[in-house]
């Protein structure tokens with residue numbers, strides 16, 4: 001059987017998840033991931049990696065919930081398996097706290113995570129300035145471990161990885177039968193999508209092995225996420241800020257806010273500081289189109305613009321991208337217009 005050549009642009013969590021699913025599900029496809037940055041140098045490697053859903057304003061909430069649920073179940077299966085440590089996936093329990101009681105006492109994702117409940121008064125006493133909170137168990141996916149694990153899984157399924165900066169998707173159409181665009185923030189230049197913009201985030205990694213529970217202030221401006229080797233302290237969300245260097249003032253502000261919630265952090269030693277540019281977009285883009293390449297119509301599947309929720313929605317959106325690739329293979333392309 002003739003192989004269908006599929007190019008996936010992007011080797012962050014979105015590109016690798018999509019590439020693995022296509023390579024493992026569609027044996028007629030040969031998959032090549034093309035990217036100018038690989039782990040440990042992608043935005044995904046900067047992420048705290050907590051599964052913590054948000055809300056895209058114009059996408060039906062049932063669809064966002066479906067993406068999250070499918071991602072959560074994928075990671076839960078890994079967390080429950082002997083692969084968990086090698087994949088960098090672990091259960092993470094903790095509290096999300098609110099200064100004011102939110103309008104919805106239960107968020108839409110409450111039945112996707114484990115053991116969701118509202119916090120008791122005894123628990124809330126730990127955070128005197130907060131009136132309300134959720135307690136639940138979610139998942140932490142550490143991309144510095146998970147991305148190499150996905151790369152290994154992709155290679156096992158016959159996929160390959162190539163370092164290449166792509167400047168023109170139509171040029172890729174000369175070499176591949178299907179193109180999948182998972183370029184994150186890179187989509188701004190690659191497909192001239194002006195809706196895509198950076199949302200800068202700075203985090204601090206500290207050594208505080210006595211901390212086991214996460215604490216997140218609603219809105220996600222301040223968080224403490226214990227992990228395998230370090231505790232991630234955050235954060236910042238600066239829209240249209242392209243600076244990649246760490247800012248000393250922001251480091252102090254993050255530390256102060258986190259220490260206010262967890263005074264024992266005063267005894268933590270600092271390990272590292274990281275900055276990443278989230279691929280902001282009003283709504284993430286998950287759709288297909290055809291681009292004309294020398295009289296042929298080449299299918300392009302877009303899967304980018306995950307903002308603060310790239311790990312949280314990675315597997316669910318990759319499953320939908322896989323469906324779109326499958327549709328492209330089963331359909332006759334529209335006639336090329338002259």
Ligand SMILES: Cc1cc2nc3c(=O)[nH]c(=O)nc-3n(C[C@H](O)[C@H](O)[C@H](O)COP(=O)(O)OP(=O)(O)OC[C@H]3O[C@@H](n4cnc5c(N)ncnc54)[C@H](O)[C@@H]3O)c2cc1C
Pocket residue numbers: 009010011012013014015034035036037038042043044045046047048049050051052164165166167182183184185186187190200201202203234235275276277278279304305306307308309310311312313
């Ligand atoms: C401080 C911080 C904390 C975060 N914490 C969390 C969290 O706890 N949970 C969560 O769900 N999300 C979190 N996020 C968000 C998350 O990191 C992103 O949503 C996610 O990384 C997006 O994944 P991606 O694969 O789309 O993009 P990326 O990881 O940026 O990957 C994009 C890929 O495309 C490639 N590329 C782009 N353009 C081109 C081109 N022209 N040619 C070739 N290759 C190209 C890049 O080289 C790269 O390989 C956080 C982000 C930051 C900054």
Ligand SMILES: O=C(O)CCC(=O)C(=O)O
Pocket residue numbers: 048049050052201216219220223234235278307308309
């Ligand atoms: O918001 C969170 O709780 C996790 C961190 C995150 O997603 C982010 O900083 O983008």
